[in-house]
Amino acid sequence: MRFAVFGDVEPKPEPVFANLEKAVEAVNKINETFPIDFVASIGDIVHNGTVIQYEAAAAILNQAEVPIFGIMGNEEMAGGKERFQEYARKWSGETHTPKLHFVKIMDRYAYIFATASNNGVEFSDDDLDWLAEQIQLNSDKPAILFTHAPAQNVFSVAQNRTIPNERFQEILRSPNLHLVFSGHTHIDPDFAETYVEDERRIHHIHTPGIERTKIGDSHTPRFRLVTMDADGSVDVQLYNLDEKCFEEKHRIQFSIS
Numbered sequence: 001m002r003f004a005v006f007g008d009v010e011p012k013p014e015p016v017f018a019n020l021e022k023a024v025e026a027v028n029k030i031n032e033t034f035p036i037d038f039v040a041s042i043g044d045i046v047h048n049g050t051v052i053q054y055e056a057a058a059a060i061l062n063q064a065e066v067p068i069f070g071i072m073g074n075e076e077m078a079g080g081k082e083r084f085q086e087y088a089r090k091w092s093g094e095t096h097t098p099k100l101h102f103v104k105i106m107d108r109y110a111y112i113f114a115t116a117s118n119n120g121v122e123f124s125d126d127d128l129d130w131l132a133e134q135i136q137l138n139s140d141k142p143a144i145l146f147t148h149a150p151a152q153n154v155f156s157v158a159q160n161r162t163i164p165n166e167r168f169q170e171i172l173r174s175p176n177l178h179l180v181f182s183g184h185t186h187i188d189p190d191f192a193e194t195y196v197e198d199e200r201r202i203h204h205i206h207t208p209g210i211e212r213t214k215i216g217d218s219h220t221p222r223f224r225l226v227t228m229d230a231d232g233s234v235d236v237q238l239y240n241l242d243e244k245c246f247e248e249k250h251r252i253q254f255s256i257s
Contacts, residue, residue, distance in 0.1 A: 001107045004030075004039045005146075005224040006068075007183040007207035010047040010075045015056035019210045019221035020045075022241040028065045030225065030239075037106060040113070041070030042183040042207055043120060043148035049079015054087045067093045071113050072100060073148040073184065074120035101130050103138065109228060110138035110176075112145045121149045121163065121184065128167050135174045142232070142256050143177045150182040154204045157192040157215050158185045172202060178256040179203045179234070181224070188216025189238065195252050203254060205236060222247075232256045 004027050009020050027036060045061075046053035061068055068091040076084045081100060088098045100115040114131050117124040123131070135143055151172060152162045161184055172180070180202060186209040187194050194206035205224065213219035221241040228234050238250035 001109060001228045002034060002036050003226050004036055005181050005207045005226065006039060006041045006210060007223065008044040008073065008186055008209040009057070009211045010044045011211045012047040015053045017057055017060050017211065019241055020057065021060045022221065023210055023223050024060055024064050026239060026241060026244070031065055036066045038066055039064060039068045040146050040181065041068060042146055042181055043071050043073025044075040044183065045070065046079070047075055049076050049083060051083070054079070054083065058087050058090060061091045064091070069104065069113060071115040071146060071148060072120050077120040101127070103134050105138070105141070108141060108230065110141040110143045112143055114145060114147055116148055116163065123163060123165055123168055128165070128171065132171050135171065135177055139176050141176065143174070144179045145177060145181070147180065147182045149184040150204060150206065151180065154196050154198065155185065155187065155193065155206055157187060161185045173200055177202060179205070181205050181207055183207045183209065186212060186214035188213045188218065188220065189250050190220070191216030197254070205252065
């Protein structure tokens with residue numbers, strides 16, 4: 001399995017998605033040689049959920065030659081769930097309206113996409129009921145989780161831009177959950193740590209913002225490319241859209257059972 005992960009985009013004030021366009025072009029190019037199964041978006045593709053932002057983003061994302069599966073972030077929440085679903089259906093290639101929470105079973109893995117209903121950042125009780133149930137239903141498979149904001153006490157510079165929920169921390173202890181991708185904090189990986197293996201051996205990976213960096217002194221547009229082999233080995237590469245290459249210094253490799 002191979003998939004890309006896009007971090008926060010949300011250009012402001014103008015709907016100019018120059019780096020997102022580079023990202024889609026790069027994914028299409030890589031896909032010609034190394035097939036990519038899908039692109040995961042961890043939320044905040046558009047700023048403030050406006051139609052003009054969605055239309056500009058859609059013109060680019062619809063050029064992707066692989067499906068794009070995404071969750072809502074706080075920026076999409078500002079425009080409402082129905083608007084997000086309208087455009088997400090086009091990006092994903094689904095014939096029905098995409099759900100805000102969903103699971104994709106591919107190969108031997110369960111990919112769990114979880115939108116946080118409370119402003120796109122905090123999970124409601126219903127969100128957590130669904131998440132706990134899906135992890136349990138797929139207890140025979142290694143699970144990979146996509147959330148907008150990271151868990152608390154993972155990335156040292158995230159400050160209060162995390163999911164402040166004790167029950168979510170309990171769910172993260174599920175034995176078949178191995179890998180969590182998140183964004184929201186817009187961290188420059190040259191500035192601070194963006195990969196943490198916690199005491200439960202869960203791998204937390206931050207995906208940098210494509211259009212803007214908030215934590216760090218400069219912005220470099222990047223996305224993640226993940227390869228997961230049948231034997232449980234995981235290879236996470238970081239693609240630099242300015243240099244048009246992978247950054248070996250930011251490569252992450254580990255194994256899950």
